[in-house]
Structure formats: structure tokens, C-alpha cells
Amino acid sequence: MKTEKVIDHIVHWLKDYATNAKVKGFVIGVSGGIDSAVTSTLCARTGLPLLCLEMPIHQSENQVTRALKHIEWLKKNHDNVNMESVNLTPVFDSLIDTLPGVEREEDRFMALANTRARLRMSTLYYFAALKGYLVAGTGNKVEDFGVGFYTKYGDGGVDLSPIADLLKTEVYEIAEHLGIIEEIQVAPPTDGLWGDNRTDEDQIGATYPELEWAMKMNEEGKSPEDFEGREKEVFGIYRRFHRANKHKMIPIPVCEIPEALRS
Structure with a gap:
């Protein structure tokens, strides 16, 4: 950098x-x-x-x-x-x-x-x-x-x-x-x-360098089957947190009203 x-x-x-x-x-x-x-x-x-x-x-x-x-x-x-x-x-x-x-x-x-x-x-x-x-x-x-x-x-x-x-x-x-x-x-x-x-690290179960690696692997479309040992564990930790906290990273869901219901 x-x-x-x-x-x-x-x-x-x-x-x-x-x-x-x-x-x-x-x-x-x-x-x-x-x-x-x-x-x-x-x-x-x-x-x-x-x-x-x-x-x-x-x-x-x-x-x-x-x-x-x-x-x-x-x-x-x-x-x-x-x-x-x-x-x-x-x-x-x-x-x-x-x-x-x-x-x-x-x-x-x-x-x-x-x-x-x-x-x-x-x-x-x-x-x-x-x-x-x-x-x-x-x-x-x-x-x-x-x-x-x-x-x-x-x-x-x-x-x-x-x-x-x-x-x-x-x-x-x-x-x-x-x-x-x-x-x-x-x-x-x-x-x-x-x-x-x-x-x-106590709360997440992985270090930031490990999470950065897992983030890169996830972006490349890797799956848990591609890894073993500690790498598989870290990748699983990353994916669990990413899924559980996805609601923080996307816009708040809005209930859109169909036009047919407005008529």
C-alpha cells in the first residue's frame, strides 16, 4: 500500500x-x-x-x-x-x-x-x-x-x-x-x-488477519469444502458472522405497497 x-x-x-x-x-x-x-x-x-x-x-x-x-x-x-x-x-x-x-x-x-x-x-x-x-x-x-x-x-x-x-x-x-x-x-x-x-478475538474466535483472509476467500466464491483444519474453522466463523450480521450491512427493508392497492 x-x-x-x-x-x-x-x-x-x-x-x-x-x-x-x-x-x-x-x-x-x-x-x-x-x-x-x-x-x-x-x-x-x-x-x-x-x-x-x-x-x-x-x-x-x-x-x-x-x-x-x-x-x-x-x-x-x-x-x-x-x-x-x-x-x-x-x-x-x-x-x-x-x-x-x-x-x-x-x-x-x-x-x-x-x-x-x-x-x-x-x-x-x-x-x-x-x-x-x-x-x-x-x-x-x-x-x-x-x-x-x-x-x-x-x-x-x-x-x-x-x-x-x-x-x-x-x-x-x-x-x-x-x-x-x-x-x-x-x-x-x-x-x-x-x-x-x-x-x-475472544468474542469472534479469530484474529483480524485470519478474518481478512476469510473475507477474500468468500469474495472469491470459495466454500467450506475447499479448506481443512484451522482454515476451515476460520472460514466457518467468518461466514457465520457475515450471515448473522448481514442486516447491518444492507438498507433497512421497506414494505413496498403494490400500485394495485393504491387505486
Whole structure:
């Protein structure tokens, strides 16, 4: 990949989009992960105002620390960057207290995991509306179009997606070129929705390089019978996630009314 040229292309695309949309700048949630670090840096490079939000909800300390370190690094290198820290833990806890209980507590825990992402999305759009900014998404190609590893109307609720055509390994390549702090570059990817240190690999059962391989094989029309061993397992994991999360990747179904019923 021609890394520097790709970086310039994305930065110019971001600036042109904001200018044509007649908006002032960008707002982004910074999690302490590689995707938000790269995306926020690309937004900062446009020279347009960038507001970084740090929005912990029972977050592990190392995630919060990485996010704050990255934002400080951005502010040191770019005069157009500002930040807000919004502790959403009390809001989340209040919501839990308001909702009715369930028979199995683990079902409730699972149902509420994506609620964290949706609270953050609402907060991002609150600031975007106040300032006339666009919400920048942080999803990469494998997450957004491969396994659908994001929250519908949560981190999937954005105005534009600067890195959604980049594979995860390409995001890491750009991160190194941009000089993203080492602590973020070496941290295992996590969605941060559980209040612990479980990684994306823990939840999915495969690494991002493995998923990228499976995505390529699927696009080439391969079937499970073409593989064996770990490759067959990974290909099966990819296809299960892709099928289960397809509803995130296609437009919302609309019930179309036949013309004969309108007469």
C-alpha cells in the first residue's frame, strides 16, 4: 500500500466532504483503540476543528488511559483539536435501574452491551448538533462489511466513514506511519462494551488477519469444502458472522405497497 498517498487521499476526502456539506469540523469518540486513534488523527490533519470525546462507561483503566494519552498527543501536534470528557457511567447505571429485571441476569447483560455504544452515539450527535460538526466513524472494512462487528445505531451510527475501505492490517500500517503512540499500536483490539479486557478475538474466535483472509476467500466464491483444519474453522466463523450480521450491512427493508392497492 502507498501509505502516505492513502493518508493524503483520506485527508483530502474528509476536508472536501466537510466543505461541500458546509459544516465546520468533526466530532469523534476516542476509545483508546487503533481505529479511533487513526481516524481522529486523519481528521486532525484536515486542519478543520476536531472535537474528541472520551466517554467511559465502566471502562477498564487502561482503555481510558490510552484514550487520554492519544488525545493529549493530538492536541500537542494539532492546534485545531479540542476534547470533552463525558462520564456516561451514571447515565448507563440509571438506565439499568429503570429497566425491568429479567430471569437470567446474563441475558440482561448481553442486551445492555450494545446500549453503551448507543449512548455514546447519542452523545456524539449532541455535540455535533451544538457545533455544526460531522460525526466521524471509526469502523474498518472487515468490521463494517465482513463480520459486521459493530453496534447497529451505535458506533455504526455516523455521518461518514473515513477508514471503512481499509483492512485492519492496513489501519495498523497507517498508524505506524502516523506515529500513533506505541501503547495503542500494541494493544489487543477490543470493542470496550463489557467493562473488562475481553478482546475482539475472544468474542469472534479469530484474529483480524485470519478474518481478512476469510473475507477474500468468500469474495472469491470459495466454500467450506475447499479448506481443512484451522482454515476451515476460520472460514466457518467468518461466514457465520457475515450471515448473522448481514442486516447491518444492507438498507433497512421497506414494505413496498403494490400500485394495485393504491387505486
